[in-house]
Amino acid sequence: MDIRRIRYFVAFCETLNFSEAARQLGLSQPALSKAIRKLEDEIGGPLIRREGLKTHLTHLGRLMHEQLQKVDAITLQAELAAKRLVNGDMPQIQIAVMCTIGPSRFCAFLQQWRKKHPEVEIVLRNADRDKIGDMLLSGYVDCALVGAPLSNEPRFKYTELFKEDMVVAFSPEHRFSRLNTVDLEQIMQEPYLDRLNCEFRDTFMTESAQVGHEIQFAARSEREDWIQTLARGGLGVTILPIGSVIVEGLETRPIGAAALRRTVSLAAPFGREDTVHLRSLLSALRRFDWKSKA
Missing domain, CATH: 1.10.10.10 (Winged helix-like DNA-binding domain superfamily/Winged helix DNA-binding domain)
Structure with missing residues (x-):
């Protein structure tokens, strides 16, 4: 019509x-x-x-x-x-956020940056790792926060923001709550809640196979909130980044000798600084003291 x-x-x-x-x-x-x-x-x-x-x-x-x-x-x-x-009255910046990255460490940064740029609207797009590259190259988003390199694509510039430990998560009543650290072999013996987008998923599966453990999957999901809620409820255990914990009451412990860590980085195509506000945001992300927000 x-x-x-x-x-x-x-x-x-x-x-x-x-x-x-x-x-x-x-x-x-x-x-x-x-x-x-x-x-x-x-x-x-x-x-x-x-x-x-x-x-x-x-x-x-x-x-x-x-x-x-x-x-x-x-x-x-x-x-x-x-x-x-x-007309520039409502500038907007689109940021893809890898679905495994938690919000807690970014709150202080966004509060600080928005005080200087209250006129800018920040749009956060939840995305799987496999989709972020296309979102960046197509211009659908301006930049991305990623927990692992997207591909061998040479057009992306990566800036490391911070590293964070991978931990095992479980219910307060679980036997792991009596331990200071938990080894991978102990985790392999428990019903496992499979985070389908986990960056370390393939590593965990490979190591389990190498030591002869067949993992018993209690549930699988792409939803971080579902997996964490199920873990808190006692359905099983899961491995996740410490900064991604979003469910209150979920217990966590460091993973023993494996010392699994991931790097969270800013990704943007080379030359993707075509507005004043985007240049300001990218520069601020690169200069921010992420270690003090751990």
């Missing part, structure tokens, strides 16, 4: 008077009548019943008025948002 005709019809419904609606819209009365007739043709039925000097909506007209009001309102919002963005 033509958006202008929808808008004309909605305006007419406010007065049910062609002359007044035409005046408010800055149209001639014949032009308004013609636009509404074309809308009726698009919809396939009469919207307005004309009876002498009186005009009112048909049953179809009342139904369509209710629906087209919503379309008109959403369209106006979209037009306003587009104008603000084009």
Whole structure:
């Protein structure tokens, strides 16, 4: 449907008077009548019943008025948002965040940066590692926070932000709560909650096979919150980065001799600093004291 005709019809419904609606819209009365007739043709039925000097909506007209009001309102919002963005009134930065990265260490940074740039809207896009490269190269996002290199793609520039330990997570009642550290072999003997997007998943599976352990999977999921909630509830144990713990009451312990760690990095295509605000954000991310926020 033509958006202008929808808008004309909605305006007419406010007065049910062609002359007044035409005046408010800055149209001639014949032009308004013609636009509404074309809308009726698009919809396939009469919207307005004309009876002498009186005009009112048909049953179809009342139904369509209710629906087209919503379309008109959403369209106006979209037009306003587009104008603000084009005019620089609402600058926006899109950041892909690898789904295994927790929010806790980034809160202080975002609070600090937003105080200096309150006009900028930050949009955080949750993404799997396999999809982030395409999101960056297509321009869908401006930069990304990743827990592992995306690929051998030479067009990406990586800046290390911080390292964090991998830990084993379990319920407060689990036997691991009595230990100071837990070895990989001990973890392999427990029902395991499989984080399907875990960067160390393949390493863990390989080491288990090498020592002859067949892992008993209690559940698998791409959802970090589900896996952690199941672990807290006692369904099994899981390995995850310490900074990714988001479920209250979940117990964790360091993993013994393995000393598994991951590096969280900022990834952006070379040359991807085409706005003042994006340059400021990337520079601030690279200069921020991440160690003090551990």
